[in-house]
Amino acid sequence: MATRQTQLLARTLLTPAVGLLFIWMIVPLALTIYFSTLHYSLLDPGSESFVGLENFRYFLTDPAFLASLQNTLVLVGSVLALTVLLGIPLALLLDQPVIGLNIVRLMVIAPFFVMPTVSALVWKNLLMHPVSGLFAWIASLFGLTPIDWFTDAPLLAVILIVSWQWLPFATLILLTAMQSLDEEQKEAAEMDGASAVSTFIYITLPHLARPITVVILIETIFLLTVFAEIYVTTGGGPGLSTTNIAFLIYSQALIQYDVGTASAGGLVAVVIANIVAFFLVRIVGRNLEA
């Protein structure tokens, strides 16, 4: 991109792709903004009318909104904590020379490639089911009462499922980062008399600061919109206990057939995502500066 000519050429060649992406993004956004100002119920077609910001007032004052906002933050925060805190020791283990390491690594990565719907179904029916699930069977071996996960600890159950799916991602990123740590640095620390634990704390962990930041940022983007796992397992319930913002919007649109309020909710979700991103970049983003 050195000369004016190549710059012009680059821009010309990029234009179709950028234009397509722009339309792809702007049309749904414009429509959502438009719908959010309408009284628009699927139960009552043809009665659309302009209501201004009424939909926003309705959505934001709905008690379900605060509950689902809280659930969203708890879900995101817990999954982040679990995946990073378990990902680091897991990556350390996978960094050791073990026989059959390639197969072990493949197995560890596997959950990431399972569709969310499928993994949620497996967890719901084969693992966490209070009668026929594996966990119930293990509990009965010890003479304990099986936990009815989706009734007694529904949010925790969802957190566990989502963490299981994202743990491989965190592990993989941290593992590659660990492998890029200069061997001579570890040896220098060894010569300096650092024990394995000190080497981990003073050398490895600071080296991981940047990849941990990457994991947190990328995971947050996806965790704010968790939907399939909730839809398949709890359907947002019992009550509102596992309803997050994404699921609340879905239920506004396709359970209560209120497209107007759902659109307003969608825009609120965009704002919330931006607020979270803003704080996240402020808190952890400085690690990304070279």
Add this chain to the structure above:
Amino acid sequence: MGQITLQDVQKSFGPVHIIKGADLEIADGSFVVFVGPSGCGKTTLLRLIAGLEDVSGGKILIDGKNVVDTPPAKRGLSMVFQSYALYPHMSVRGNIGFGLKMAGLAKDEINRKVEAAAATLNLTPYLDRKPRELSGGQRQRVAIGRAIVREPKAFLFDEPLSNLDAALRVQMRIEVTRLQKQLGTTAIYVTHDQVEAMTMADKIVVLNGGKIEQYGSPLDLYEKPANLFVAGFIGSPKMNFVTGEHALQKGAATIGVRPEHLKIERDGAGGWQGTIAVAEHLGSDTFLYVDAGQLGMLTARYIGELSLHAGDHVSLVPEPARIHRFDASGNAIRS
């Protein structure tokens, strides 16, 4: 004190025998350089002494105590790595003080020692910078600072100057040598650069194929190479080797003459006749690469400027007292 003795030290990686029995006596306070071509085992030998590799056999004695089962940190040695291996997220102060912190010293004592070390190395203005904000030479000094601050029995240097440019290398070479003399600490220095070896060492260990070929002072190696390998490795340009009739006349299988010990005669009838293939005029020296027919290519060095050019005919007369004689197995013949 820092007296290091190696007794039949061996190292194998699987079936590959890297070090084939090294015996060495390093006196306290001396500067010893391991030199040899790449793959000769010099870095491996250093890492064995450091404890970063386990020996496959033999003993390593530091001040008379066998340390082969002692972890690196407990051997009282410190090492300067080729890549410097500075801790990138720590300041210069943190880097130099890390070993002391690990040893559990009090904070103000660490600070005092770090500042003393930094002063010795002219690093005081940079104490609070991160390694990435320093130049190559400064990073090198931080790595050295990290080594000296622990007051070790010996320094181990693993090709520490190979990442610096030529001018800086000469400067650091002098600094390292002066620092070592000033501190009086034993130093073992690995390099593939024979100029570094000759200029810095009190004693040089020439390694080849995992064996110690010769151990002696730089001038010893230059004047009395023990075998063909050392003769060819030490000295630049390389020693000329002549086999066949000329060698047999002297009662040897091979004779060697250094380029600086060949007298160049323009129209002489004696000596070795040849035609100049390339003449290099450096001002201070003149190097002649002479095609001497059956004898092969010979190199001659003249101190100062000599007005001879490619194509000129010369005869080269070796100084009789400076002819090195080697037997059929390559060992020097002393008479």
